[in-house]
Amino acid sequence: MNVLNAELNLNDFWSTVRQARARVLFLDYDGTLAPFKTDRRKAIPYPGIRTLLNNIQRQAHTRLVMVSGRWAEEVSPLLGLDRPPEIWGCHGWERLWPDGLGEMGPMSSQALRGLEMAAAQLREINFSPEQADLYWEKKPASVAVHFRAMPPETIQQMEDQVRPHWETLCEKHSLAVKSFDGGMELVVPTINKSRAVATVLKEMREGAERLNIFPFQIAAAYLGDDLTDEDGFLELNRDKAAAAQQDVTRNAGISTLSVLVGEKARESSADVHIRPPREVLEFLESWLKHTQ
Numbered sequence: 598m599n600v601l602n603a604e605l606n607l608n609d610f611w612s613t614v615r616q617a618r619a620r621v622l623f624l625d626y627d628g629t630l631a632p633f634k635t636d637r638r639k640a641i642p643y644p645g646i647r648t649l650l651n652n653i654q655r656q657a658h659t660r661l662v663m664v665s666g667r668w669a670e671e672v673s674p675l676l677g678l679d680r681p682p683e684i685w686g687c688h689g690w691e692r693l694w695p696d697g698l699g700e701m702g703p704m705s706s707q708a709l710r711g712l713e714m715a716a717a718q719l720r721e722i723n724f725s726p727e728q729a730d731l732y733w734e735k736k737p738a739s740v741a742v743h744f745r746a747m748p749p750e751t752i753q754q755m756e757d758q759v760r761p762h763w764e765t766l767c768e769k770h771s772l773a774v775k776s777f778d779g780g781m782e783l784v785v786p787t788i789n790k791s792r793a794v795a796t797v798l799k800e801m802r803e804g805a806e807r808l809n810i811f812p813f814q815i816a817a818a819y820l821g822d823d824l825t826d827e828d829g830f831l832e833l834n835r836d837k838a839a840a841a842q843q844d845v846t847r848n849a850g851i852s853t854l855s856v857l858v859g860e861k862a863r864e865s866s867a868d869v870h871i872r873p874p875r876e877v878l879e880f881l882e883s884w885l886k887h888t889q
């Protein structure tokens with residue numbers, strides 16, 4: 598990431614956004630559009646985000662795609678838009694269409710069994726039963742432990758018991774342990790947020806081919822704060838590199854921007870870094886301005 602070039606990159610990007618024939622905005626939820634809350638069920642967007650996203654959906658000729666680690670069905674009620682967007686949940690494993698139809702990714706029975714064993718252990722440990730919903734959750738393609746909701750002494754206790762068990766499960770069931778901001782998660786390593794980016798961009802390219810209008814420029818941005826968003830950033834970068842080698846008179850060209858959101862910049866594959874919520878709001882305002 599080259600923070601010094603941030604302004605330059607952004608100006609170049611906005612000019613291609615203005616000219617693009619198709620646009621897509623990939624957005625992570627927690628830490629990007631909404632502040633972290635001890636109770637994750639209460640994490641609603643920063644003030645101003647809803648209005649901007651509603652306007653972008655209405656006026657900006659933009660496909661809005663949420664890419665979250667949460668269950669897909671949890672995102673829409675928190676986001677609270679007039680029209681639900683397309684949502685990829687569980688780090689790219691689930692896809693929920695705006696009309697409510699959903700699709701799940703592939704999963705081996707071996708992985709599924711491993712996740713069930715992880716959930717069984719957490720049920721057995723039974724830390725603070727009245728807080729169980731806040732401390733951990735079994736999702737369709739992962740098991741997550743949320744440290745943010747726990748008192749500090751519980752975090753260590755929980756980790757000491759859970760991590761060794763998870764390490765065994767990783768070996769026997771081809772799973773992986775991932776850290777995220779506020780917890781750790783046992784996941785199926787073959788699935789990550791890049792799946793959402795790759796699938797949507799492929800569909801947009803195929804749409805361009807069907808219309809048979811070339812050159813067909815696509816503008817795509819991905820905003821995310823977490824380590825799990827790096828897979829999305831990398832996919833966007835890969836796509837840009839591949840598109841640069843293609844003949845744009847016959848293929849859809851693409852202009853992309855990966856945006857790391859966070860108080861502090863960190864090592865990242867993103868093109869630029871912005872701070873929430875002010876610079877996220879400014880980014881979305883600019884998107885609206887350049888696309889109307």
Ligand SMILES: [Mg+2]
Nearest residue numbers: 625627628823
């Ligand atoms: Mg996040």
